[in-house]
Amino acid sequence: MPSDYTVARIRGRLHLSELIALNDFIWSANTPKVLIDFDGYSHSSIFDLTFLAHQIKAIQLKKKIRVESINDDHMSWARGMNFFSVSGTDWASQVSANRGDGHNFIPITIIECGKSGSALSRTEMNEEIDRHASKLAKVLLHLGSGPTYDTIQYTFREVIRNIFEHSGAKTFLMSGQYYPSHGNVQIVIADTGLGIPNSLRFNKSFKNLSDRDALQIALMPGVSGNASAMRRERTDIWQNSGYGLYMMTRLARNRGMMTVISGNNVIHINNSDDARPAKENFTISNFSGTLIRLGIKIDDMDLAPKLQEWAEEGKIIARDIAGAKQLDASAASLLLRRDFERNM
Structure with missing residues (x-):
């Protein structure tokens, strides 16, 4: 039988x-x-x-x-x-949720994108995004303030707000771990929404992209926040400039690695000093939504000079990408100090 x-x-x-x-x-x-x-x-x-x-x-x-x-x-x-x-694999026993110590790790946590019975107001959504981004930044840097913290927190805020604004997901998973013996940190964010390729296709500039090409271009500055070509007041400090994935990419190429899974494609980016290729592509089936992993070394981490250097190059690259959002030097975008290799 x-x-x-x-x-x-x-x-x-x-x-x-x-x-x-x-x-x-x-x-x-x-x-x-x-x-x-x-x-x-x-x-x-x-x-x-x-x-x-x-x-x-x-x-x-x-x-x-x-x-x-x-x-x-x-x-x-x-x-x-x-x-x-x-x-949901532990059917034999009830396991109480471990909420984490807020410093060295964040256990796998289900985050709600709304509230029971009604949608979040704009202010409530912004506060939720900011809170979760701050938690990730503190685990990553072991800092709670300063220019580097502000930039990293802003980076996570943009990635998380893409889930709230563009993905259509009701929940997402968030986790993080600091490994003291290796001096590195991993952060993982995963949702079950539309996925990056489908989200970008709402913008006519990106509607004909394959899943692989969509993931590739989403790593460029000014793209991911412009999925639906949304227009907001330029003085709005909460506007999504689309630099979150780009910033993670720069961190990965300088300090560690990053994996992005969405649609039927996977992109893995490695530090250029590593023996593995700087960028690898894989295919995957039956994957809904988007998963992003960032792993970087934080020993003697001084990002301030690099962040300052990368800012202007990111602006130049954004101007060259059809459909990328052009932002004024708002309070938020001034935090984005990064560079990018054009041939990535």
């Missing part, structure tokens, strides 16, 4: 390509239940866990199948980071 479940076995570490293969295997299951066997899982990162939680939630919702974990007793860190409770 055919089995009523499929077993997905994990062996060793899950690099990006292995995660994509595991995702494809789980989605291909034609049984009412999938068991994820973590017996051989030797390493977990906040990216692995957030990616899996995002996709496991999606497959249970869309395919109406039940996903359970087995042989996971050794994964106490993953349990403490809310992986099992958020993904």
Whole structure:
């Protein structure tokens, strides 16, 4: 008799390509239940866990199948980071949500994009965006003020506001981890909205782009905030200038790496000093929304000179991109100090 479940076995570490293969295997299951066997899982990162939680939630919702974990007793860190409770794989016990210490880590947390019964007002939305961006910036920098903090916080604010304004998502996942022994930080944000390619296609300048090209151009300055060609007063300090993904890209190429997943495409960007290629593309199936991972080294981090240097180059590049929003030197855009390689 055919089995009523499929077993997905994990062996060793899950690099990006292995995660994509595991995702494809789980989605291909034609049984009412999938068991994820973590017996051989030797390493977990906040990216692995957030990616899996995002996709496991999606497959249970869309395919109406039940996903359970087995042989996971050794994964106490993953349990403490809310992986099992958020993904819905821990059916055997009720796990209380770990809210984090607000300094070294942010467990996988479900963030609501609205409130029960009614939409958020503009002021409420801005306050929510600012609060979550501040939390990410503090984990990333171990700072709560200063020019570098202001710029990084603004970067996260733009990425998060794209979820609120353009994605159509009702919730998103947010997580972060500081690794003291390695001196680096990873931040992950994942939503189940329209996705970057579909969002950009609302703008006639980008309507014919492939998923790969859409992701590529979304990393350029002035693009991602202009998805719907929205017009606002130029004196509005909350306006979305579209520099969030661009800033993350510059940080990744200088200090670490970044992964962006949306539509059927994945872009992974590495520090140019790394042995791996500076930019890699992968395809992925059955992925809804957008996931962004930023991992950077923060030892002796002095971004101020670089941020100052990158500002003017970003403005020049934005002028060369059809459809990119042109902003005056508002209080917000003055925080954006970055550069970009034209041939990326």
